[in-house]
Amino acid sequence: MVAKTDSEQTKMQVIGKDVLAEGVVMVRFADPDGGCVPAWEPGSHIDVIIDESTVRQYSLCGDPADDTCLAVAVLREDSGRGGSRWVHDSLQIGDLVSIAGPRNNFTLESAPSYLFVAGGIGITPMLPMLRAADASGADWRLLYGGRTRASMAFAEDLVAEYPDRVELRPQDEYGHLDLAAALDALDEGTGVYCCGPEPLLQAIENECRGRSGVTLHVERFAAKERPADALDDTFEVELRQSGTTVAVDANETLLDAVLRSGIDVPFSCREGTCGTCETAVLEGIPDHRDSVLTEDEQAENNCMMICVSRSCTAKLTLDL
Template sequence: MKSRKQISSGVTELVLVRDDASELPPWTPGSHIDVEVRAGLVRQYSLCGDPEDRSQWRIAVLREPDSRGGSAALCERVRSGDVLTTIGLRNHFPLHQSPRYLFIAGGIGITPIIPMIAAAHAAGADWRLVYGGRSEASMAYRDEVGSFDPAHVLEWPQDRRGLIDLDQLLAEPQSGTLIYCCGPEPLIAAVEARSAHWPHGTLQVERFAPRPVTREAPNTSFEVELVDSGEVLVVPPDKSILEVADEAGVYVLSNCEEGTCGTCQTTVLEGVPDHRDSVLDEDERAANDTMMICVSRALSSRLVLDL
């Protein structure tokens, strides 16, 4: 690790470099990495630096009051020169080309938005950022996002202005505009509800925690066929596909086990998944050709997976 510094109340920035000073893999706005804090403890963080700078990666860590060890260690105990292991580089929140963007960020949700704003600004797109937080002191990178064009940035500290006025912000659909939203679940859920009358595909979101899932019926058993071996496994009501595969000696790379990181994404060859993740959008769910096997189940009696 190259450096660590506190950049706002509760938020610490880490700059990561390779120990041999070689170039890091390329990435695009919306990408995130997994950081292994210690053996068995892995956390996901959005890259928020410059994609053109292959010498380093920048992440920002929110110190969670009820930290289970991840944010506390990264914010308080790691030091410059410490070795951190990163696993994977994925982008389930890509910036699609558009003439206009509305970015809505809440708290640490500003991190994936920063390189998106830079890309939109460089492309000459029309963009606007509404950035909310508990207070100005808690809102990271305020100067940086304002440096692109302060006239396009509307700060909304909750202690002074209350909650973001989404009813006014999203009242009228704007032609050719994509909405990108990242932040706490209440904000994302509210944006989803308030933008429901906008054209299909307008809203793109990234969650840091799983979306609430309401089920009217209990889980049932189903079969999973693994195409590589032809083995058929039975997934009982109280276990996930990931757990059953692991018990059968089939290794699948996984991380969060709550359907938010996308690490265990698996191709579906036959059958109908019961999508319970917080990664796939409506179109990806409707296609039924991929699923997160840590949380999603089956609507059909059997799934055939590319495992």
């Protein structure tokens, strides 16, 4: 089935491909006709459509003020599903690629101070964020970890540009990031932004739980681990706009049930990480399993990601 997105797909041309670090390349896309690229804000990502069934989300790491190109940095993951290998091995300068977006699920909110915590390729969305924070006059610092210095993209440039604000902590030299110490040093009202592998995100979520005065924002590359006690029961979904009620079987997703009913809805990752399939909930209580909404946003129960989330009630009513 062809993936759909909430924004029109655009053909872009690869105008640059450069090695940034061990296993990391930066790819730059531009309008093949010389036009402006779509506008975006720090924290945004684009969907790169590799083929009809393969879509990958990559954070934008360039300058939002530059309307001539979009830049992403991609880590090669040999044990992944193939998207990064395609970028590294097959994508060439001059190629035309369909993209969708940009879309932002990781918005930089106004705060008097910031702590940015990046693990590995999680540095990519942080770059425009910390530059925006610097331009605003806010106090900020970056705690950046990786396997080795050689694997940490942008590390040397960041230290050269912000020597008093950037703390590099390669794991082979320092071990795991000392999150507790970093959080203990924060002032009241600090915004904490973290992106990286799942163990880092779980660790910082645990460290921030119960702390007052800091607001945590995370972005995940992959879906959260499925809860051990999660049950996939059958339930009904009423699609209010279309006047249709559909049974969602225990062995199918809510998204697939909606598509089966003939309703055309946008979707992309099918993992609850991109936010494309966000849908308004009118009645019922969702069983949230996404990695996009914060705990507070999930508790509001007014929207859900229908690609992975299900229902806690026998029936849900959606604005579809």
